[in-house]
Amino acid sequence: MPTGGVRSAADGSPVATDWAARLRELHESGVSTGDGLEELGTAAWFLGRMDECERAWTAAYDIYVKSGQTDAAIRCAFWVGYMLEESGAAVKAHAWMSRVMDLCQRRSEEGEVGAAATAALCQAQAAWSAGRVAEAVEVGERARSLARDAGSSDIEVFATMGLARALVRAGSFERGFELMDALMLSIADGGVGERVAGPAYCAVIASCLERWDIGRASAWTRDLNDWCDAQRGLQIFRGECSVHRATVLGIGGEWTEAERVLADVASRERRPATLENALYELAELHRRAGRTHAADDGFRKAAALGREVQPGLGRLRRDAGRLATARAGVARALAAAPPPGRRADLLAAQVEFETEGGELEVAAAADEELRQLAETIGxxxxxxxxxxxxxxxxxxxxxxxxxxxxxxxxxxxxxxxxxxxxxxxxxxxxxxxxxxxxxxxxxxxxxxxxxxxxxxxxxxxxxxxxxxxxASAPAAAAAAGLSRRELEVLRLIATGSSNRDIAGRLFLSERTVARHVSNILAKLGLASRSAATAYAFEHGLLEAA
The missing domain is CATH 1.25.40.10 (Tetratricopeptide repeat domain)
Known part of the structure; x- marks a missing residue:
């Protein structure tokens, strides 16, 4: 199989690889060696033929073990385990990674540094999957150092990718993204193997988007698209690549293209982790475009796969006049302690909803938390x-x-x-x-x-x-059914005036003012004076009549 760097053309772009043609060649040649079967499995992997990939790599592994090529067996077993994990076959993936660890233990005892690097990488990945971020950082540092000492370029790339991702999750943003930038440049320069480049791109861009680092995400997504386009017949990274691309397109205002890309992913993707994100982003575009039924259906499908569908669903409910439902949904999602990127979006929505509902203390707390998060991430x-x-x-x-x-x-x-x-x-x-x-x-x-x-x-x-x-302020007031006197009272409420203050200003009795306040709240469907204040500001009812 190809173990060197990604080939580059004279202009620096990746040289195209036709994986379908290569797979046909390998089938026609009747490969039976470990190297040949490993390359056949790689071609099948790129084409999304996971069953064929597993068969080929398993056969290559058996040959390596029987012929005493332990290092090659470790490499092959690692890729089988990685492929199965990404495909959602967690039990089989764990069994293969146990094989990797057993072989690595044997080779480490013989003084083989590369095997120790692979073992450390597997431990770091297990820590990350289990949510033990600090451990993932510590073991990832060791795996990266061992891989560099051993000259194991693919393992170093994986270790660097995992370490950078863990550093970002742990809050060490500067160093984490320095490692990611260096890794991306290494891929662009042809210093990363073809089999490793795709996972590295996807992990780095996912971390960028999780942190809302749109500049980096845009730059690396363009490179990822170029790399994917160069891998003719490529299927394995098309789903993740496309969702990343659609996210960046949506932020840039290219909604029609983003919707086309997401609809394509939603129609053919089978991996739940990718499909749920495609469905959610597609539902968000439907919501913004006013296609409420399509949006509701998309959010429901994403939720069925386990995706948190707030704040998109909340905004859909708010637009339909169901503010209380929107507020409850966002509060519930925040209570589930989402990661920082998603939490930021939820906090922003909570400020929207709570200011509309008049709960300004809740909105202020959400605003303060979002401010601290923005200052931390930067x-x-x-x-x-x-x-x-x-x-x-x-x-x-x-x-x-x-x-x-x-x-x-x-x-x-x-x-x-x-x-x-x-x-x-x-x-x-x-x-x-x-x-x-x-x-x-x-x-x-x-x-x-x-x-x-x-x-x-x-x-x-x-x-x-x-x-x-x-709409003009008088028209908005009339539409709400407020009289001119009630509008005057509302404006004074919005300044923080008490009933006694308002009575003095308008030469009314406090009882009359209390009746006006009650009528205002009833007509506007609000529960408190603070809610009335928020309504007055939102609907522009504060300028002179």
């Missing part, structure tokens, strides 16, 4: 997300003058990331801020800019929300 995406949620909270708390610079900073982040959707959502908030400050001209300019972007994307659900918010 990516542009999370910083912009935290700024947007802070602006949302400040607006609901009645501080539009403080919200404005924070939201402007968030919009700058989205612009730098070339993320039009999140930028448009932020401009809606800027419009609400301008309106609360009494500048209706600026509000309409921001609404117009957001409207143009959302219409271009086909974000019908968000366009509907925008149009409700962009």
């Amino acid at each position: 990516t542009t995406y999370l910083t912009a997300l935290a700024d947007r949620t802070s602006g949302t909270l400040l607006l609901a708390q009645g501080h539009p003058e403080r919200a404005q610079p924070v939201l402007r900073r968030a919009w700058t982040g989205w612009r730098d990331l070339e993320d039009p959707y999140d930028g448009a959502l932020t401009r809606i908030l800027l419009a609400r801020t301008a309106r609360a400050l009494g500048d209706e001209d600026a509000a309409q300019l921001e609404f117009d800019a957001a409207r143009t972007t959302l219409a271009g994307l086909g974000a019908l659900a968000d366009l509907a929300r925008l149009e409700r918010l962009a």
